[in-house]
Structures are given as structure tokens and as C-alpha cells.
Amino acid sequence: MIVTVLVPDEYGVSALGAVDGVRAVRYDSLDDLPPEAAEAEVLVPGFLSPGQADVLDALPKLRLVQLLTAGAEAWIGRLPDHVMLSTCSGAHGGSTAEWAVTALLAVFRRIREFEDDRRAESWDSRRTETLQAKRVLVVGAGDLGRQLHRRLVAFDAEVTMVATKARDGVRGLDELPALLPEHDVVVLMVPMTPATRGLVDADFLARMPDRAVLVNAARGPVVDTDALVAELRSGRLRAALDVTDPEPLPPGHPLWSAPNLLLTPHVAGNCTGVQQRAYRIVAEQIARFAAGREPEFLVRGDY
Structure with a gap:
């Protein structure tokens, strides 16, 4: 047959x-x-x-x-x-994990700022951050999360994995409120479900420490866009987004001009x-x- x-x-x-x-x-x-x-x-x-x-x-x-x-x-x-x-x-786990690491390196090593300096012919040898020893919270422990964990460990980052339910080596989603203040980076690699829609709201963001970085490689509606824009404009948090809500972004949307943001048009797996x-x-x-x-x-x- x-x-x-x-x-x-x-x-x-x-x-x-x-x-x-x-x-x-x-x-x-x-x-x-x-x-x-x-x-x-x-x-x-x-x-x-x-x-x-x-x-x-x-x-x-x-x-x-x-x-x-x-x-x-x-x-x-x-x-x-x-x-x-x-x-x-x-x-797509490997490609998406690669994008997340690229985004974090660009943010911490200030690659965009140095490119702006090059265009302005300005030689400003300022100090940057490093991914080494950064405390990274990966929300989502499926293929994408596991692929990212392997790559982050190679950069000597300290990685905590979170899934819906706790298991060996993985913390439970109910532990997020206590885990957020302890991490420099939060990477979202969860599927889009009713439980994850709006997971990253104003309270979630408020629990992240000053100058922490939110990375969204999941789906746009996992994050409350208005709450994130408010944190970016205040200068308290930084972010790297490959997905947005809405998507694609319409002209004039606040994310186009938001400070402290690295934005790509849903290309993490498109390589x-x-x-x-x-x-x-x-x-x-x-x-x-x-x-x-x-x-x-x-x-x-x-x-």
C-alpha cells in the first residue's frame, strides 16, 4: 500500500x-x-x-x-x-541555540557599539562584559533548551534549566519566582501554549536583577510586549528578541526604537x-x- x-x-x-x-x-x-x-x-x-x-x-x-x-x-x-x-x-535546536549564544555575545561584548564606533571612525577601547561565569536561566528543557545548555557550558556559563515539572537536573516552573533574581540571563525556549502565553509579564520582569538580559527564542506572545518595552526604556533590563508580538512588527511599533534591544526577524532557525x-x-x-x-x-x- x-x-x-x-x-x-x-x-x-x-x-x-x-x-x-x-x-x-x-x-x-x-x-x-x-x-x-x-x-x-x-x-x-x-x-x-x-x-x-x-x-x-x-x-x-x-x-x-x-x-x-x-x-x-x-x-x-x-x-x-x-x-x-x-x-x-x-x-532546529542547534541553530536556535547558536542564535541565542550569538545574541548574548553581541550584547555582552558590545559588538554593535563597536560597529557604530567603526562607522564614526572612533577608537574607544572600553571594557565589556563576558559570558564566562554568567548565571543563565534556560526556560524550556526540550531539544532547544538542551542544545543551548551544551553550548553555554562550553563558554563557562553557569546554567540552570527549568521545565514544567522538576526532574533530575531540571527545576520546576513553580520555582521561577525564586530563581529569577539569581540569574543574569533568562532565555525562553518554551512552546507556545495557554500556560506559556504571557508567562513573562511585568511581575516576571520585575524579579530579574538590574541589567539582566531577556532572550526570547520561543514565540512572541510568551512575553508581554508593553511590560518589556517599559523595562527597556527605563534602562533597567536588556533584551534580545528573535520573535515578537505582534509579528511581523508594524511600522512605528515601540520595539523598533526601544533602547537596550537586539532584534532579529524570526531567523534563529533560518540558516x-x-x-x-x-x-x-x-x-x-x-x-x-x-x-x-x-x-x-x-x-x-x-x-
Whole structure:
């Protein structure tokens, strides 16, 4: 029996071509699916594509939505019970961790200020901070958090991991209020769920020590934007954001001009090799499905 899989690009067609029992068919958009959609059992949405429940009418045999991303919030709650949802866990952790380390190094070593000096032809050899011995609180202990932990330790930072529930080597989310004042950096690497939406509010930020750095590599709505802007404008906190709320930022938004902020446009995982890494995971998950087994990274409930 052949399983028909709809993929959004030619790379997906090629990547799934070697998977036994699978026929990969490309589509141009979810609004214009090919005739093979009538037989498709698996849909692979494009990177960061919004969840479209109305597409289900054109996919009567759909049994699995396999994502190219680790985040699944766009599709959670939009699928009927008989359709499974699987993430691309393991594909983007290394790249996202690399971005977080890059952001912290840029902030602590004042790379942007030195670049401004270069443009102004100003030789100002001032002292900077270092990532060494910084106390870093990583909120999220999945693949992204684990990848970041490994890299931070290599820079001699002191790392504390936090997850929903405490376990060996990981603190519980309920311990955050006590942990925040003890750390120089907080890095967010949590999935977007009802429990994490607005997690970083004014009270959360107020508990961070003066000149601490908030790094958001999760999703924009995890942070209360207005509360963060207030802290940045006061000069008390610093931040590095790869995601924002709203996203993309509209013209004139306060984050464009906020001081003490390093901002990138959701590019932590968008780097060379991203398709290869993502489709390697996707091919493994779809191979399991075609063989009659459940994918490893199924979303159950909110995650």
C-alpha cells in the first residue's frame, strides 16, 4: 500500500523519494491543492504556515499533519481527533541555540557599539562584559533548551534549566519566582501554549536583577510586549528578541526604537542546511507512519 504525502516544495519530493511505501506530491499552496489531495493521508505544511482548518475538506483521507517546525501552535486545536499532529523536534535546536549564544555575545561584548564606533571612525577601547561565569536561566528543557545548555557550558556559563515539572537536573516552573533574581540571563525556549502565553509579564520582569538580559527564542506572545518595552526604556533590563508580538512588527511599533534591544526577524532557525535538517526528521516520522507505527513527536494535548 502506498501512502500519498503532500509536500510544499521540490526538496520534500526528493527527500521522501527514498522512503518505502511513500509517494510525495508537491502542492503550490494550501488553497490550491492538486488532484492527489483526494488520496493524501499526510500533509506537510510549509515553514511557519498558518493552520488552515478549511483545507481538511479537500483532504478526506488525511490522518497526519507532519510539521517542518518544532512549534505546533498554529495547528493545535484545528484538527479533528482522527488526524495526528507531529512536530519536527530535533531539526532546529542547534541553530536556535547558536542564535541565542550569538545574541548574548553581541550584547555582552558590545559588538554593535563597536560597529557604530567603526562607522564614526572612533577608537574607544572600553571594557565589556563576558559570558564566562554568567548565571543563565534556560526556560524550556526540550531539544532547544538542551542544545543551548551544551553550548553555554562550553563558554563557562553557569546554567540552570527549568521545565514544567522538576526532574533530575531540571527545576520546576513553580520555582521561577525564586530563581529569577539569581540569574543574569533568562532565555525562553518554551512552546507556545495557554500556560506559556504571557508567562513573562511585568511581575516576571520585575524579579530579574538590574541589567539582566531577556532572550526570547520561543514565540512572541510568551512575553508581554508593553511590560518589556517599559523595562527597556527605563534602562533597567536588556533584551534580545528573535520573535515578537505582534509579528511581523508594524511600522512605528515601540520595539523598533526601544533602547537596550537586539532584534532579529524570526531567523534563529533560518540558516544554511535548514531544509536538510528538517526533512531528515520529517522523512523519519513519515517512514514510521507508512510502516504502521506512530510518529515519535506527536502532539498530545497542548504538547
